Amino acid sequence: MAETAEEIKARKERERDELYALDISGVEWHSAPGTEEHEERVEIAYLPEGAVAMRSSLDPDTVLRYTEAEWRAFVLGARDGEFDLEPGAHNGGSPAEAGQE
Template identity: 80%
Template sequence: MTEEADEDVKARKDRERDELYALDISDVEWQSAPGTEAHEERVEIAYLPGGAVAMRSSLDPGTVLRYTEAEWRAFVLGARDGEFDLEEGPRTEGVASE
């Protein structure tokens, strides 16, 4: 890619991010994994227009991350492919699993 093309891609992504974070999501329907109780810590997602997704922690509902359709698709495919599987090592040793 040329430098000009790189700048165009960056500008488009910046514009998409700005539009995504400008959306009013105060009345979206948050969903969590089946079988989780309201009092349990869990990840919640909400579907937004254009295939975008918002994600938050039930313990910190004021902090919301937003992903474009392409970003969300890449994340889901990566998770299914094991890209985010944690390996045993210094970061995970001694961490109690619940």
């Protein structure tokens, strides 16, 4: 039998509460290869049951946590280009690419 919208919402809230209740003080944080300690970077930590925590190296006390399903959806979306930036001067493109000739 399929879950109702209310059941799905309750399950998601329960999963979120459990995820944020985890003690992650001892997790190992990973960042992209080639970044230096002093550079701003995104760091992730792998949590139980496929969950992931993510933070900025400049604000390590603010940590977002994602269930395995949420993280999988994000990664697959990123691979499909859903989050690609339009070329522009603000993200490494030339002004001509951004239509700012």
